Amino acid sequence: MIKILFVCHGNICRSVMAEYIFKDMVRKKGQEDLFEVSSAATTYEETGNDIYPPAKRTLQKHGIPFGTHHAHRITAAEEGRYDLIIGMDDENRYSLQRMFPRSRKISLLLDYTAHPRDVADPWYTRDFEKTYRDLVQGCSALLEYIMKET
Numbered sequence: 001m002i003k004i005l006f007v008c009h010g011n012i013c014r015s016v017m018a019e020y021i022f023k024d025m026v027r028k029k030g031q032e033d034l035f036e037v038s039s040a041a042t043t044y045e046e047t048g049n050d051i052y053p054p055a056k057r058t059l060q061k062h063g064i065p066f067g068t069h070h071a072h073r074i075t076a077a078e079e080g081r082y083d084l085i086i087g088m089d090d091e092n093r094y095s096l097q098r099m100f101p102r103s104r105k106i107s108l109l110l111d112y113t114a115h116p117r118d119v120a121d122p123w124y125t126r127d128f129e130k131t132y133r134d135l136v137q138g139c140s141a142l143l144e145y146i147m148k149e150t
Contacts, residue, residue, distance in 0.1 A: 002146060003036040005082040006109070007092055011041035011071035012052040013122050014088040014131060018109060020059055020066040021132075022139045029143075040074035042087075042095035047071055058128040079103055086142070089118035109138035112145050 004022065008015035019039040026032045041047075049071045051059075059066050074096070079085060085105045087093045096106045110117050119138065122131040 001036055002034060002084070002150070003082040004038075004084045004086060004142075005074065005078055006037070006039040006086050006088075007042060007074055007096060008039075008088040008119075009041060009043055009092065009121065010046035010049075010123070011039055011073075012046045012049050012069075013055045013128075014119050014135065015039035015041065016051050016066075016069055016071070017055050017059060017064075017132065018086070018088070018119075018135045018139060020064050021135050022143070024064050025139055025143055036082075038078075038082075040078060041071055042074065042092055042099070044073050047073065052123070054126075054128050055122070058132050062132060074099070076100075079105070089121070109142065110134060112141035113137055114141075 006015040006018040016039045019037055023037050026035050051066060051069045079100045083105065084107065085096060085103065086107055086109050087096055088109055093106060093108055109119055119134045120127065120131060122128045
């Protein structure tokens, strides 16, 4: 089983959207038994909060199922348990590397694509559709990468 943890600043927009997009992709391919997927934050700012309403609406618009969510900050136990810790932007990577300086599991989602870049935070940009497209592109590339490596 491959264990993936998506991480962003608050765990109410990008990381949780990536979690449910990736789960939907592997479910549609009949590969959900091969993966454990979750999400977390690099901060405590949104602890306990559900998915941000515009992020929910974007997932619903695209037919991506999701469940009840409670944002939380990544723990040392999670860093130890997951095979891949995937941030959304350079700030996330920096925070993760400071928290877990010995970790070799940290990468950025769009590093798996032909055009590495940050996934813009829709909390600030208000462009949830662009973020959704980036997440789909990144999750697709990540899944392709994993399937080639296994």
